Amino acid sequence: MLEIQEIQGIAPEKEQRYGVYSIQGTLESGQSFTRSFIVLRNGYGMIDSFTGLEKYVAFYQFRTYKPIDSDPGSKLYYVTQMLNYILVDHGEEYGVRHVFEITRDMLEEFFYAYALEVKEDGTHRSRDSIEVCIATVVGFMGNLSWKYGGFMKVNHGLLYKEKLIYDRRGKQKKISVPDFQVNGVNEIKYIFRDIPTKAFEIMIPLAFRYAPDIAFAMCIQAFAGLRPGEACNVRRADSPYGPGITVTEIGGQASKIEIDIRKELKLRSDDVKVGDIKKERTQYVYPMFIDAFMKAYELHMKYMENRKFEKDYGPMFVNKRGMAMTYKNYKEAFDRFVNEHFRQALMDSEDPELRIYGQLLYENTLSPHALRHWFTVQLVLRGEDIGNLQFWRGDKSPQSAFTYLQNKGDLNRELSAASSRLVELLMNFMEGNDDE
Incomplete structure (x- = not known):
């Protein structure tokens, strides 16, 4: 009070x-x-x-023109x-x-x-x-x-x-x-956000099992580089506002995936804002992750078959009341998943590196922003230049991309690139669920 x-x-x-x-x-x-x-x-x-x-x-x-938003x-x-x-x-x-x-x-x-x-x-x-x-x-x-x-x-x-x-x-x-200059305190802030690829390969299938409401949002971040609040703005294909995700196929195979976050739209009947879109745009799934993205999309839509949602808005992610999930909802669900399931799975692993990473999760907080960081690291490890990093990340300026390229040597030494194993893991999860 x-x-x-x-x-x-x-x-x-x-x-x-x-x-x-x-x-x-x-x-x-x-x-x-x-x-x-x-x-x-x-x-x-x-x-x-x-x-x-x-x-x-x-x-x-x-300026004589001022956007309404x-x-x-x-x-x-x-x-x-x-x-x-x-x-x-x-x-x-x-x-x-x-x-x-x-x-x-x-x-x-x-x-x-x-x-x-x-x-x-x-x-x-x-x-x-x-x-x-x-x-x-x-x-x-x-x-x-x-x-x-x-x-x-x-x-x-x-x-x-x-x-x-x-x-x-x-x-x-x-x-x-x-015409002012003041003294500040220079502090080096350490942000815990690195996810080793072998840990990521455990994280995603585990999320579909224990946190199916946010698992696909995690994939959208990891495979298309969206920020957490932007992922909450993604709509279903049958949304009255138009499809939030558009898939282009050639010969029955997905060749391009577009995610529409060009505008912040009303996605809840109570007018609550779901999250910020930092740069309004059409964002593309990185080509190497298209197959994994499609498997994750299929899993999510299967999960949503028996879930209620507000059809007047068509949100992709919903809370227990069927209303669009907010950034706060997403972060809380992500924290629960990490603390209750992901961390313990790592600690139970026979791989000593995964056990060490699990211990780090007891000492540091991992936020959903780490998934966008993982996405960026994967692009750097594949040799993308500053212009492509800015494009795939949806940045307004190249400064963030430049920071990653400055640290490319450290990334190469400490982290590894993801492989087609992601699709295999998601396929195995789907088959396992069908058997249950």
């Missing part, structure tokens, strides 16, 4: 803090979109007023943190009550506090998070200064500096960049 306390003698109904309020909408076509606003909430968490400040967060500001939601949190830090938490100390009164020095103090704050898990914020925070807040204050000019204590000249860069044609041009 939420406990309401009076702070410094201020009654909860009079205490105010900035926050973000988001609502979900749906077009007649089924496309979903989000609208986010900067609001003032009282001590009870109730909205006192809509501030309208979200209009000044830099987002498609220099564009929303600066995540950026608004940086702005509200700044407003709360300066106007609410230190407003009395600074002697300010209005955003117009914020000075450059106050912004700089906030950036330092943001960069050096210790998070709940004991770590500090990453360089990327700090840079995005500074760029977003400076852009917000800059837009306000363009609109309100002399009313404000900061202007463009106090917020930005000019920098010379070279464009693609080698010509120099000037750009404005935030």
